[in-house]
Amino acid sequence: MNDVLLSVQNLSLGFRGDGGFAHILDGANMTMRRGEIMGLVGESGCGKTTLASAILGVLPRTALQVRGGSINFDGTDMLVDTNAAEQESVRGRRVTFIPQDPFTSLNPVFTIGQQIEELMKWKSPRRAPGASRLPPIIALYPRARRKIDREKVMEMLNLVQLPSPDQLLKKYPHEVSGGQRQRLMIAMALLPEPDLIIADEPTTALDVTIQAQILGLLRNLATDRGVAVMLTTHDLGSAYEICDRITVMYAGQDVETAPVGEFFNRPTHPYTAKLLDSLPDGGGGMIGIPGELPSFYAPPPGCRFQTRCDRMTEACKTRPPSANAGPNHLVRCFHPLYPTTAPAEKESLA
């Protein structure tokens, strides 16, 4: 299928630490189509950020241990070491990143203008592909390209509704508010004209009124430009706001993938159902999910939700295969809440 932009297949990785091997991602699967907004939802510690960092290739090399699986971005394998040059041309150019905390992701000793210029120098869509012959410190920034880039920057700052952009560029990061910094981050993520933006909890540090503005902005800009957005969040409300499709993760495993309407009305995996039930306005606001996340050092075999699941049986000791619970609705459970049709064979998204 040609409209698949990014596919993560059976990714299994972890980190070596003092306590042994921490198995963070255990057979995680995820697909993103071009131009769609996909929400990656789960509690803290479920591996959302690790998965996002794995795609971006920014996990610490020294402790990382990949146990299998693949990440494929539009034909480029993002995991093998031999492919470094090609991966570099993808990262920061065709895949960009919006961080969770706009307060620490700008350098406090440079002006905003300097930082955006630096970004455009290396990652502008008008930069000729291939590595520069000169060492990075004396690499040139041709005047003609600088001029076009500058115009594009101003245009983008207007699009993200920042007031008086020319003055903003001369300011230091501490001089602007959190909402404005997050707008700046969105602008910087869109400037390289990427195919995919990974937004890692972009609104958790912001107030609700600002959150509504930022989410609206992200959705409009992404739809206008046909950019796919992978939104990791633990806030189901903001996922409902802007996503087309939602993937739920639990303890490093994907458990359910569904279009947004199906997801909220027909949750099929027991974990998804419990998650929706513990929302404060979901009627049973005081219920929660008893128990805690399993340890990553000694996870239970098979489905990792078994320790907190009330439908658990002996079968759950092996990982359930993907089954169809509706159109585009995949679930991995032996005891789903709604009937599923036999394991989807060839028809899986990738």
Add this chain to the structure above:
Amino acid sequence: MTDAPILNVTDLSVRFPIRGPFGRSLGQIKALDGVSFTLADGEILGLVGESGCGKSTLGKTLMGIQAPTHGSILFEGTEIAGRTPREARALRRRLQYAYQDPGASLDPRWKIGRSLEEPLIIHTDLPRKERLGKVREILTSVGLPAGHTDLFPHEISGGQQRRVGLARILMLNPEVVILDEPTAGLDVSVQATVLRLFRDLRETFDLTYIFISHDLSVVRLMCHRVAVMYLGRIVEIGPVEDLMENPKHPYTQSLLAAIPRINGPRVTENFWLKGEPANAANLPVGCRFQGRCPHVKPICRETDPEDRAIGDSRVACHFAGEVFPPVPVAKKEQIS
């Protein structure tokens, strides 16, 4: 719940001076500006607002961590604003402040039992045996085994640390507990457990809570009354159902509309509130919400509105009860 107020706050103001070179005063930030409210015994009062609106300053001023510029705080009829440190210490037994993550305030080198015993050593002269008994008793009441006294904070999970932090606050049998963003950054599944714990503890220990939060859905679940703050002033205060169902201040209306509602109309498509709060160091003349208000009229730019009583609520708006939020356009689109 009785009607006698346990806490009566009148016209409380806190100003922070902005100093330039050589200590020259360049202006002041009005962190709190004429805040008045009462707190009934056994009540849970929610305090909501965006960051920088003065929620935490209010909490800290009540505790005596921050001295008020003027105004009075009556705690069971006694003035507690502007006390000396010695007098404040005695009062602190009865008013307690729970930080966002109470577990993080545990000393990592102290065993839990020692951390829990410390407040008793400082504030009471109970013999050691009684102190230890009390520690065990409180520890079991927050749902932890009494054997945990011999563990270090790193040996228990984050959720248990949180419970220990709460146990420490409860050691001195306080009457009022100020909870500062107790659920910020928690997952929904954990949040529900924490909220239930607060509710149970209130029953057991007869507590009165001031519940500072920016999450309106949690406030609705927990509180009896809510105060909405904007730039240092309470713009609306009233019973929770009333305020949530029928908000009267345009800011409250916007705040409620900004919460994503699952299976409701999308907020991001028709959210009317533009811009960000004004600079607290340089408030405009007149109503402080004028720059973002959709209903702004000339009078709002001239005079700061007085509190108006409507039903059980007090609202600081010239047009309280006369303005309504724009009707959201329910768009049923592309969801397949």
